[in-house]
Amino acid sequence: MQNEGSNYKHVSIGSLKDVTRQELHEALALSGVEVSLNRMAAGQAVPFLHSHKQNEEVYVFIEGKGTFVIDGDEIEVGEGSLVRVDPAGQRQIKAAADSDLFFVCIQATAGSLTQFSMTDGVIC
Amino acid sequence: MQNEGSNYKHVSIGSLKDVTRQELHEALALSGVEVSLNRMAAGQAVPFLHSHKQNEEVYVFIEGKGTFVIDGDEIEVGEGSLVRVDPAGQRQIKAAADSDLFFVCIQATAGSLTQFSMTDGVIC
Numbered sequence: 305m306q307n308e309g310s311n312y313k314h315v316s317i318g319s320l321k322d323v324t325r326q327e328l329h330e331a332l333a334l335s336g337v338e339v340s341l342n343r344m345a346a347g348q349a350v351p352f353l354h355s356h357k358q359n360e361e362v363y364v365f366i367e368g369k370g371t372f373v374i375d376g377d378e379i380e381v382g383e384g385s386l387v388r389v390d391p392a393g394q395r396q397i398k399a400a401a402d403s404d405l406f407f408v409c410i411q412a413t414a415g416s417l418t419q420f421s422m423t424d425g426v427i428c
Numbered sequence: 429m430q431n432e433g434s435n436y437k438h439v440s441i442g443s444l445k446d447v448t449r450q451e452l453h454e455a456l457a458l459s460g461v462e463v464s465l466n467r468m469a470a471g472q473a474v475p476f477l478h479s480h481k482q483n484e485e486v487y488v489f490i491e492g493k494g495t496f497v498i499d500g501d502e503i504e505v506g507e508g509s510l511v512r513v514d515p516a517g518q519r520q521i522k523a524a525a526d527s528d529l530f531f532v533c534i535q536a537t538a539g540s541l542t543q544f545s546m547t548d549g550v551i552c
Binding site for chain 1 (some may be wrong): 431433434435436437438439440441442443444450451452453455457458459460461462463465476477478479480481482483484486488490492496498499501503505506507508509510511512513514516517518519528532534535537538539540542543544545546548549550551552
């Protein structure tokens, strides 16, 4: 299901239990950010380390358990873990052996936000 | 709990059931995006319409039910609803009378993303 107006686009994908990877940039015609929903199965690991050229990443862990490796540091993550990684950070995510891991990943150009919330919002 | 390295910052807030509003910009020292976690109680509504000056917003609805009003259109939202709103869109969110509503809201400068994923990522 989806619908749109001149200033918005809405897509509904239903249950988040069924997601493996859902990228939103094309689906929502985004211009300032890329957002993806990711569910890794128990025991699954991204098979490589990666960094970025210019994008900051923000990870919002919603459900499950896993390990986030950044520049060799091993961080235990799960519900309520919130992580910023700068472009140069070498990162890799692994779901726990006994739990899947569901998270939202956000990419934006580092340094590109100049104002937000009370300074960018306008009460109509 | 929190820890950081030269290229990252991690904060854990634990159960997402207890969140009302958690803003990440300051907590994670973000530079390209603002991200907030929002839980509205059943029957609660943001008491005003708002738009933005230059920021695109992306809403990722995780749990619950509610109504998203944009430029007068009423969209029923719940788990798996994904919405982009351009700066000019006049928006307001209401939780359903019988359900709370939990969502991630992302703000980024409209038009600021120039490359992402395969074009910005580097396998290490």
